[in-house]
Amino acid sequence: MAATSSEAVQQDDRLGKLPDDILVSILERLDDLRFAVRSSILSKRWRHLPGMISDIDLDVWSFVKHDHDEDRRNTGLPQAVESVLAHQSRHSIDRLAVHFFLTDDSARILRAVDDAVSSGRRQVTSVALSILGEKPDVLCDAGDMLRHAARLLPSLAAYPSAFAGLADLHLESVRLGESDVPRLLGACGKLERLALQNCDSGLRTVLRLEHPRLRELDAVFCGCEAVELRSLPRLERVTCTQWMPSKNLPPLLFGQVPGLEAVTFTNAAMGGDRALGFGELVGDAAATLRELVLNFLNGRVWIQPQEPVPLMQNLMHASFHNIREQCDLTWTMLILKSAPHLKTLGVTVSNHSCGDTDPEDAEIIRRLFSQEDIIQWQPSYFKHCDLSMLVIHGFQVQEKFMKYIKRLMKVAINLEEMCLLRDECKNWIVVKPAHKL
Template sequence: MQIEAGNGDRLSELPKDVLLNILERVDTLDAVRTCILSSQLRNLPTMISQIILVPSNRDLLRMNGVLAQLINKIFNTRSQQITIRKLKLTFVLTPNDSRSIGKSVGLAMATHKVDAAEFEIVTPKNSYHCTHADLLNFAKQFSSFVADCPDAFAGLTRLQLQNLRFGDSDIPNILSTCKRLESLSFFECDAGIRSVLQVEHAGLVELSITYGEFQTVELDCLPKLQRMTYNNWPSDENPLVLGFAPQLSKLSLANACLSDKTLMMSQLLANVQTVSDLYLDFRSEKIWIQPECPRVLAPVLGQLRSVNLDCLPEECDITWTMFLLEAARFIKDFCITVWDHKCGSESQKSYSKITDVKWEPSAPNFKHKNLSKLTIYGFQSDGNFMGYIRRVMEAAVNIKEVCLYDRKVCKLCTDKFPHSEVRPSTYPRSCKEKDSLRKKITEASVMMASPAVIHFRS
C-alpha cells in the first residue's frame, strides 16, 4: 500500500468499513505497518476482526519477539465489544516469547468473543536436524507452555505441532485442555518409538498425522471427526484403528510400503461405514492394500462416492483396482495416478519388490450404474491401460467422461536421478492418434459408451 503525499492520502479518505475490509485481506503485520504511516489510520489495527500473523519461514525466528510485543499491544488497546472472527498465529517455540504470546491470547479469550483461533507452533530446529534429545526437550517446553497458558489453549480451535516426543500423559492432557479444538495436526510427533496414540475428544473434526514413530493410532471416541489423514507410518502392524468415529467421511492414507504386510479395507473400516471420500497414496512403491471379495467389502463401502489412488508404480498392472468398483456400487468419481515418483526416496530403487497384485473378478457380467467419471494420470497407449479402460467402460453403463493425462513430470526426480532410465512416453499427441485410440478402446463392444466420452487432456 502506498500513501500519497500532498493534501492527504487517498487511502485515509475511504470509509472506515472499507478500510477495515482492505486491512483484513492482508497479514496483520502488513496492516499495522501501513497504518503507522498515517495518523488517521493508526487505531484501525485494533478494530479488525481477523488477526493473522504468519511470518515467512525466513523471518520466523527473527520476528518472534516482535510478534509477542505486537500481539500484546493489539489486545491491550482493543475494544472488548469487537468480536475476533479469526485469530491465526505462527511462532517459534521459545519459552519466554511463547509464554508472552500465550498470556496475551489467554487474556483475549477471557475478555473478547473469539470465534476461531489457531496456533501453528514451529520448533527452532527443523525435523532433519532434530535429535532424540531435541524432540524430548521441545515436547517438555510445549507441555510447560500449555500448563502456563491454559486459557489460551482452552479457546483454540486449530493446533499444528511439529517435532515433539511427548511423555505418556502429555497428549491426553493437551486434548483435555483444548476443549474447543476442531483440528489437530502432528508432524514428526509421537510419544516414543512404537508408542500407541489413543485419541478421545468431543469436538475434534479433523486429525492429521505425518511421520512420527507411533506403532498404532487408535481413534477411540471422536463423535464429530469428519476428516482423517495419516501419512508415513513406520510400523508393519495395522497403523490405524478406527473406533467410534460415526461421522468420518474423508480418509487419506499415504505410505511407501516397507514390508509384505497389507491392509484389508474390510477390517480397517469395520466400525466406520461412513467414508465417502477415499485417498490412498502408494508413493510409487508396493501396493499395501489387499483386494477383497466384493461380498465382504461392500458393507463398509456403501457410502463411498470418490476414490483417488495416487502414485501407483508403473511396473504394476492396474486391473486390480477393479475390486473397489465391484464392491463400492455408488462410486461416482474414480481417479488413478500411475507415476514412478522417486525423489522422496533414499534411492532410485524401490524399497520393496514390486509384484502384480492378484485380483479375481467377481462376475464376468459385472455392471456399475453410478460411476460417471474415470480419470487416469500417466496414461500410455499399451495393453495395461487400454484393456483397463475398456473393462471399466464395459462395466460402467452410465459413464459420462474418461479423462486421460500423460505422465506427471517432477524436476526434482530428474535432478536427483539424471541418468535413470525413463521409458519413452506413448501418450498420443496428434488428433489422428487420439481418434485411433478411442476407436480401439470402444470398437470391441456395441454396449460400450460412445468414444466421445474419452478425452485426452494436456
C-alpha cells in the first residue's frame, strides 16, 4: 500500500511539472470539472489553473452519487460553481455552462454566475444555463410547475447579469403567466437558443414568443394548446416534440419568422387525435422552409394527405421517420407536389420484426392500428424534375416497397440515386437508375 501511495505521489509530481497551458488543456478535455475544483483546493500547483480554463461546463449530474432521477438535489454544485468562478484572471471565459436543479439553493448558483459576469474578474463571452425541475418532467404537476416559476422569476431582477449574458437557455417544468413570458425573454437580451421542456402558460393556452435574436427553438412536451412564434426575425430552426392534441390549432403558429429554414415535428399520436394537413402544419412558414422532418414516434401517421398542398418553393430536403410497416408509402409523394425543387426524400419504415419488442407491447401496438390508420392516397399525374436522391431505411424486398419505388421513379424523372438500408444487417443497397420504369 505504501509503495502504491508513493507511486501516486511521484506520478502527481511529474504531472505537476508540466507547463500551465498543457495542464489547462488536460482539464478542458475532462468530462467532469470536479477534478479541477478538487485540485485547486488540494494543490498549490493547481490552484490557479481553473482561472485559465476558457470552456467551463459544470453539470449537476456529475455531482449526483446515485441513479435515482426522482431525488434531485444540487449536492456540491453551488460550492463548485463559486470556487471555479472566484478566480481573477486575464484569461477570458469563452463559454460558461451550468446545469442545475431549480431547488431552494439554485439562487446561490445564479448569484455566482451573476457575480462572475458583472464583477469583471474575468471576461465572460457566452453563458448557457440548463435549469431542470426538482422532479422529472413526467412527475411534475401544476403545483410543481408554479413552484418552479416562483423560484425562477424573482431571479430575473435579483441576478440580471446572469440572464443578460445568456446565449443558451434550457428550461424545464415551469408554468409562466402570460406576462411572465415576455419578462423572461426580455431579461435574456443575447439569447440565441431556447429549449422549453414541459413549460407552458397554462393548459389550453397559447404560448407566445417574441425575441429579436433567437435563432433556435426546441419545444418539448409543452402542455399549451399551441406555441405561437409571433415575432422571431432571426429564427432559423425549430423542433417541436410531443404536443397536446388540439381540436382547432396546429402545434406551431408561424408569425414573423422570415429566416426560418428548418422545422422538425416529432409526435406520438393516439387514437382519436386529429390528423393535420401539410398546409395547416407548416402554415405561413411554407415559403422559407428548406428542410422538413416529420417523426411519427409510435408509428401512427398524424398527417392527413390532402390537396391542394402549400407551395414550399425553397424546400430542399424532406424526411418521414418511423412509419409503421402496415402503412402505405405512396402518400409521402405528396411532398413532391408541394416542393418542386426538393432534392432529397428520406423515408424510414419501422417493422419491429427484430424480436426485441415485448410480446405484450407488440399486441398493444397491433390493436392500436386499425384499417382506418392505413393511409391511402393516389396521386394524380404529375412530374418532378429536381428530386435526385431517395433514401429508405427499413427497406424490405416486398411488393409494397417495389411498387412505391416504381411509382416514384415515374414521377421523379431526374432521380439519380436510391439508397436502400435494411435495418438488421445495416447494409446499403445503392441503386442508380439507368432508365425509367
